Amino acid sequence: MPSHAADLARRLARNAEAVCRHYLSNGHREGRYWLVGDVANSRGRSLFVRLSGPDHGKGAAGKWTDAATGEHGDLLDLIALSRGLDRLRDTLDEARAFLALPPGPVQRHDRFPAPRGSPESARRLYAMSKPIAGTFAESYLRGRGILTTSVGDPLRFHPRCYYRADEESPTETWPALIAAVTDLGGKITGVHRTWLDSSGQDKAPIASPRRAMGHLLGHGVRFAVVDEVMAAGEGVETMLSLRTILPALPMVAALSANHLAALFFPPTLRRLYVARDRDPAGDAAMASLHHRATAAGIETFGLSPSLDDFNEDLSRLDIEDFRASVRRQLVPQDVVRFMTSDMTVTG
Numbered sequence: 328m329p330s331h332a333a334d335l336a337r338r339l340a341r342n343a344e345a346v347c348r349h350y351l352s353n354g355h356r357e358g359r360y361w362l363v364g365d366v367a368n369s370r371g372r373s374l375f376v377r378l379s380g381p382d383h384g385k386g387a388a389g390k391w392t393d394a395a396t397g398e399h400g401d402l403l404d405l406i407a408l409s410r411g412l413d414r415l416r417d418t419l420d421e422a423r424a425f426l427a428l429p430p431g432p433v434q435r436h437d438r439f440p441a442p443r444g445s446p447e448s449a450r451r452l453y454a455m456s457k458p459i460a461g462t463f464a465e466s467y468l469r470g471r472g473i474l475t476t477s478v479g480d481p482l483r484f485h486p487r488c489y490y491r492a493d494e495e496s497p498t499e500t501w502p503a504l505i506a507a508v509t510d511l512g513g514k515i516t517g518v519h520r521t522w523l524d525s526s527g528q529d530k531a532p533i534a535s536p537r538r539a540m541g542h543l544l545g546h547g548v549r550f551a552v553v554d555e556v557m558a559a560g561e562g563v564e565t566m567l568s569l570r571t572i573l574p575a576l577p578m579v580a581a582l583s584a585n586h587l588a589a590l591f592f593p594p595t596l597r598r599l600y601v602a603r604d605r606d607p608a609g610d611a612a613m614a615s616l617h618h619r620a621t622a623a624g625i626e627t628f629g630l631s632p633s634l635d636d637f638n639e640d641l642s643r644l645d646i647e648d649f650r651a652s653v654r655r656q657l658v659p660q661d662v663v664r665f666m667t668s669d670m671t672v673t674g
Contacts, residue, residue, distance in 0.1 A: 335403060335423065339389055340382065340388040341388065343379070344361065346405075347361035347378070350405065351405075351409070353369065354374075359380075361375065363376075364585055365543070366409050373395040374392070375392060376402075376405070392493055395535075396538050397491070403419075406418055406425075408542075446517060449518040450515045452488070463523050464505075467523050468564075472571070472641040482507075482563075483504075490522055490531070501522040502525070503520045503523060506519040506520075508543055509547070510545070511594075515541075517541020519548060519582055520540075521537050522537075523536075543586055544589055545590060546586075549579045550567075550577065553577040553593040554577070556576065556599075557576070557578065558577070558599075558601075559578070559580075560581070560602030560637075561583060561612070564638045565602055568638040571641060573665045598628070598661075599616075599626065599627045599628070600628050600630050601628070601629050602637060603629055603631055605632065613629055630653065631656070633649075
């Protein structure tokens, strides 16, 4: 980091609570930390910022980590992500304005090297990954009853994906299922990682085997292009499970209840099915999304699993019972249009 940027980062760290109150106003202080949902200022407790400590090194003030996504950095990184800034110059200007400092000199090199957790680093990880056919990722999905995926699905495999439990832990590598998070225009804004064990039969034995990184709010892992009808839910495996019996229905996995509630709607969307999880967070996301969709003139219908989630339905129910349960919740014309009578999904 250039010296002027490092100096600004230290100044911000000395005023860490004020920075948090300004950029993460939906959070609150608990002891030596500021807690909030994510860098987009969502309500919650996933992201924590250290409010006091030394200027640098272990336990430094201003360092933050999002336990749900693995993103972490200093307060300059947080400002950049919070405001959607990808140029160092713009971030430094924003920091100077917050600190009431005069404008700084124009720098010739004004882009961040892709910070860990940024959309740029997410795109790089996705590009370095490979198709899942014949990999641990395919084995992992098959073990959950997801037997076939389409050629155009946003799923890839990385054999040695980095993992750190937190900022102060050593870096490990594990095989991982990688899913692209995209905006409505198809641009990759992030990725979701599911780390796998060395056999590919289960998730890796680590504290957080599922994490997303990048810009997630409003976006999701998309399966097929939306026309007028779409299904949305939280997890990638949830939507892939539904897709075994609804292969032609466009779907999106928002990756969490908070992000599902904030999902952006395609302009052509007229009917939305929400695949809810059977928990309070899923109920709240369903209610919020229903309210927003109705206000936008979009019909909304809930899809509820017979058991705890749709992957459990796929794994434990007879396939005809699973299909019948979902069929009863669809508009009749969508049964004809989207539901298959077998489990084949073509590429």
